[in-house]
Amino acid sequence: xxxxxxxxxxxxxxxxxxxxxxxxxxxxxxxxxxxxxxxxxxxxxxxxxxxxxxxxxxxxxxxxxxxxxxxxxxxxxxxxxxxxxxxxxxxxxxxxxxxxxxxxxxxxxxxxxxxxxxxxxxxxxxxxxxxxxxxxxxxxxxxxxxxxxxxxxxxxxxxxxxxxxxxxxxxxxxxxxxxxxxxxxxxxxxxxxxxxxxxxxxxxxxxxxxxxxxxxxxxxxxxxxxxxxxxxxxxxxxxxxxxxxxxxxxxxxxxxxxxxxxxxxxxxxxxxxxxxxxxxxxxxxxxxxxxxxxxxxxxxxxxxxxxxxxxxxxxxxxxxxxxxxxxxxxxxxxxxxxxxxxxxxxxxxxxxxxxxxxxxxxxxxxxxxxxxxxxxxxxxxxxxxxxxxxxxxxxxxxxxxxxxxxxxxxxxxxxxxxxxxxxxxxxxxxxxxxxxxxxxxxxxxxxxxxxxxxxxxxxxxxxxxxxxxxxxxxxxxxxxxxxxxxxxxxxxxxxxxxxxxxxxxxxxxxxxxxxxxxxxxxxxxxxxxxxxxxxxxxxxxxxxxxxxxxxxxxxxxxxxxxxxxxxxxxx
Amino acid sequence: xxxxxxxxxxxxxxxxxxxxxxxxxxxxxxxxxxxxxxxxxxxxxxxxxxxxxxxxxxxxxxxxxxxxxxxxxxxxxxxxxxxxxxxxxxxxxxxxxxxxxxxxxxxxxxxxxxxxxxxxxxxxxxxxxxxxxxxxxxxxxxxxxxxxxxxxxxxxxxxxxxxxxxxxxxxxxxxxxxxxxxxxxxxxxxxxxxxxxxxxxxxxxxxxxxxxxxxxxxxxxxxxxxxxxxxxxxxxxxxxxxxxxxxxxxxxxxxx
Numbered sequence: 001x002x003x004x005x006x007x008x009x010x011x012x013x014x015x016x017x018x019x020x021x022x023x024x025x026x027x028x029x030x031x032x033x034x035x036x037x038x039x040x041x042x043x044x045x046x047x048x049x050x051x052x053x054x055x056x057x058x059x060x061x062x063x064x065x066x067x068x069x070x071x072x073x074x075x076x077x078x079x080x081x082x083x084x085x086x087x088x089x090x091x092x093x094x095x096x097x098x099x100x101x102x103x104x105x106x107x108x109x110x111x112x113x114x115x116x117x118x119x120x121x122x123x124x125x126x127x128x129x130x131x132x133x134x135x136x137x138x139x140x141x142x143x144x145x146x147x148x149x150x151x152x153x154x155x156x157x158x159x160x161x162x163x164x165x166x167x168x169x170x171x172x173x174x175x176x177x178x179x180x181x182x183x184x185x186x187x188x189x190x191x192x193x194x195x196x197x198x199x200x201x202x203x204x205x206x207x208x209x210x211x212x213x214x215x216x217x218x219x220x221x222x223x224x225x226x227x228x229x230x231x232x233x234x235x236x237x238x239x240x241x242x243x244x245x246x247x248x249x250x251x252x253x254x255x256x257x258x259x260x261x262x263x264x265x266x267x268x269x270x271x272x273x274x275x276x277x278x279x280x281x282x283x284x285x286x287x288x289x290x291x292x293x294x295x296x297x298x299x300x301x302x303x304x305x306x307x308x309x310x311x312x313x314x315x316x317x318x319x320x321x322x323x324x325x326x327x328x329x330x331x332x333x334x335x336x337x338x339x340x341x342x343x344x345x346x347x348x349x350x351x352x353x354x355x356x357x358x359x360x361x362x363x364x365x366x367x368x369x370x371x372x373x374x375x376x377x378x379x380x381x382x383x384x385x386x387x388x389x390x391x392x393x394x395x396x397x398x399x400x401x402x403x404x405x406x407x408x409x410x411x412x413x414x415x416x417x418x419x420x421x422x423x424x425x426x427x428x429x430x431x432x433x434x435x436x437x438x439x440x441x442x443x444x445x446x447x448x449x450x451x452x453x454x455x456x457x458x459x460x461x462x463x464x465x466x467x468x469x470x471x472x473x474x475x476x477x478x479x480x481x482x483x484x485x486x487x488x489x490x491x492x493x494x495x496x497x498x499x500x501x502x503x504x505x506x507x508x509x510x511x512x513x514x515x516x517x518x519x520x521x522x523x524x525x526x527x528x529x530x531x532x533x534x535x536x537x538x539x540x541x542x543x544x545x546x547x548x549x550x551x552x553x554x555x556x557x558x559x560x561x562x563x564x565x566x567x568x569x570x571x
Numbered sequence: 572x573x574x575x576x577x578x579x580x581x582x583x584x585x586x587x588x589x590x591x592x593x594x595x596x597x598x599x600x601x602x603x604x605x606x607x608x609x610x611x612x613x614x615x616x617x618x619x620x621x622x623x624x625x626x627x628x629x630x631x632x633x634x635x636x637x638x639x640x641x642x643x644x645x646x647x648x649x650x651x652x653x654x655x656x657x658x659x660x661x662x663x664x665x666x667x668x669x670x671x672x673x674x675x676x677x678x679x680x681x682x683x684x685x686x687x688x689x690x691x692x693x694x695x696x697x698x699x700x701x702x703x704x705x706x707x708x709x710x711x712x713x714x715x716x717x718x719x720x721x722x723x724x725x726x727x728x729x730x731x732x733x734x735x736x737x738x739x740x741x742x743x744x745x746x747x748x749x750x751x752x753x754x755x756x757x758x759x760x761x762x763x764x765x766x767x768x769x770x771x772x773x774x775x776x777x778x779x780x781x782x783x784x785x786x787x788x789x790x791x792x793x794x795x796x797x798x799x800x801x802x803x804x805x806x807x808x809x810x811x812x813x814x815x816x817x818x819x820x821x822x823x824x825x826x827x
Contacts, residue, residue, distance in 0.1 A: 073712070
């Protein structure tokens with residue numbers, strides 16, 4: 001038996017209502033237990049103890065990340081670390097190599113990370129990269145937003161077939177949930193156009209983003225999927241897009257779910273909270289977005305915080321990347337993934353002297369500060385779109401200290417005072433709220449029952465930070481907060497100490513979660529369509545399509561309980 | 572003045588990564604400490620004393636007081652003087668790639684030939700190459716947005732392909748000829764080629780290229796503006812490369 005006890009830590013475990021308590025944590029064989037007999041003792045004497053971090057949206061693997069690496073060799077020469085006796089070499093800042101993604105997350109105390117955009121055709125590639133990312137438990141969301149099958153079934157009203165298709169696809173790609181990027185708009189981009197509102201039609205299919213979102217939300221519920229539909233809104237990254245974001249949020253209003261989670265998640269909301277008509281009149285509408293979130297308990301958002309510096313943007317929303325490339329003139333890569341999705345990659349430099357960038361920076365913080373319930377807002381940077389993952393500690397210190405924000409505001413373009421509301425916000429996050437937005441809220445939203453908390457039976461993923469929460473004032477000692485969060489004192493993954501004093505001391509490989517939502521005769525329902533379309537339109541044979549468990553490290557299947565098939569008859 | 576002489580005793584063909592050979596890194600180190608510095612030989616770590624014999628004379632007060640002399644044919648020693656901010660390096664033979672890359676100040680003199688990427692992304696200081704130079708002198712790293720942005724590189728022999736690629740500041744002077752596409756994608760700074768050049772200024776958007784010899788295959792995307800006199804010599808001035816948006820590069824070609 002492998003036993004460990006963490007003594008005298010100051011524990012914050014929001015999902016179990018433990019807040020600022022001096023408490024011992026007992027671990028046996030990778031799980032949290034109530035007592036141990038002959039443990040190894042780790043006395044952390046008053047240090048901050050959190051559950052292991054969960055990042056619900058971070059582009060860490062797949063074809064898109066790899067094209068970022070390919071077009072940015074100059075990024076790969078940054079943050080170089082040679083191989084050691086236990087670790088592989090590290091490279092890259094915004095488009096890191098797979099190893100350093102694992103190490104850097106682990107050093108910051110994260111133990112679970114979600115790759116949020118897996119094109120079905122490159123699912124193998126995504127899983128091959130995920131397999132090589134050490135230290136973390138991984139999930140990936142499959143892209144459905146402008147898939148031809150989806151739009152076809154939506155236009156014909158065949159919701160049972162749509163459910164069958166989603167279940168089949170999640171199984172074939174070993175995906176965890178439904179990701180929707182620019183619903184419908186991505187297909188129009190293949191014709192050089194986009195959608196402007198939720199009621200614009202998709203070329204040839206005649207469906208609207210509203211119908212796609214509504215039907216996929218229903219299917220998500222029919223299939224009993226653990227995660228809400230994960231939506232990258234239409235018109236993302238364009239001035240004046242907050243209206244369509246609020247409209248999208250309203251779709252979820254009143255939609256009750258049997259799992260007791262929200263039906264809709266709006267991702268990297270910073271990029272969707274823009275006011276103004278063009279880049280000259282661009283301003284922050286984070287207040288409008290926050291008002292909707294505060295009054296609508298049926299949605300969650302994540303921040304997608306932007307930090308100054310250079311980074312690489314990558315998304316399945318090809319239109320967005322094209323426009324960004326036109327603004328910057330930098331190199332650009334665009335892709336069209338057959339019937340399924342698309343994508344683009346381009347580097348950007350976010351500058352503290354450029355008014356637009358400064359307002360974007362402010363919007364993310366405003367959204368985090370204005371949304372009252374921390375369970376509704378996760379901390380993300382949409383790595384690497386807003387900023388690389390290594391910038392989290394800085395953002396945490398900004399959220400915890402108004403003084404630090406004031407100091408930063410003095411250094412950036414004055415537009416932040418005129419066209420954003422950040423300077424007027426006084427809220428400072430507390431330790432418990434930080435634990436929620438970096439851990440509990442995300443574990444909750446992904447319904448990962450063993451993650452994000454330290455109750456009996458949870459996975460023994462624990463982070464201990466080198467800071468004494470009762471002895472410092474985070475609003476004054478923000479530098480100490482940043483330093484503590486950038487290098488955990490200990491990260492414990494599955495009961496083993498993997499990081500000590502900010503150094504990797506043991507390399508482990510995590511689990512890969514996926515959702516199996518099969519129901520009776522689901523394949524027969526769509527078999528003819530699949531065979532027909534694969535024969536006529538795909539470059540891949542149906543039998544060669546998808547991923548099997550060989551590609552996954554420690555596959556971990558989540559079986560759901562679909563209310564379709566023989567279990568419940570459709571009305 | 573403190574003179575540190577490195578006598579090359581390595582004669583293998585596997586390249587040595589020698590970014591630690593800079594006045595900055597040597598200035599506060601004793602002879603023994605210098606000998607113990609680590610270098611990569613291929614994928615293995617070796618001590619500097621396994622590659623060079625070190626001798627030290629005199630003492631220094633700062634970085635600018637340090638002079639490093641490298642004796643022998645260092646054609647397999649890469650990255651000498653990388654990121655140096657002051658002082659002087661004298662290479663008596665040839666050097667391998669990326670000598671003086673990202674250099675910020677000081678001076679490097681190379682008596683022999685320099686391989687490619689010499690002065691890559693340099694910001695300040697001076698490099699003098701007395702022999703010939705390879706490709707991509709004063710350019711950016713693969714994929715980088717900018718190349719050399721300050722300082723001066725003088726090449727007394729010929730220069731290879733893509734001289735000053737993506738350069739946006741500083742100055743390069745070539746005493747003899749430059750191979751194809753000097754000033755490729757440059758956006759600032761000045762390149763003077765005293766000999767001949769082939770297709771100079773491809774995709775340039777800013778900066779000046781002056782060719783005193785003959786231009787072979789001048790790109791058709793340059794527009795003739797008129798005659799101009801520089802240092803009492805007649806030049807034809809072109810603007811380009813008009814294949815690029817908002818291009819304001821100037822190409823001066825000596826009038827026949």
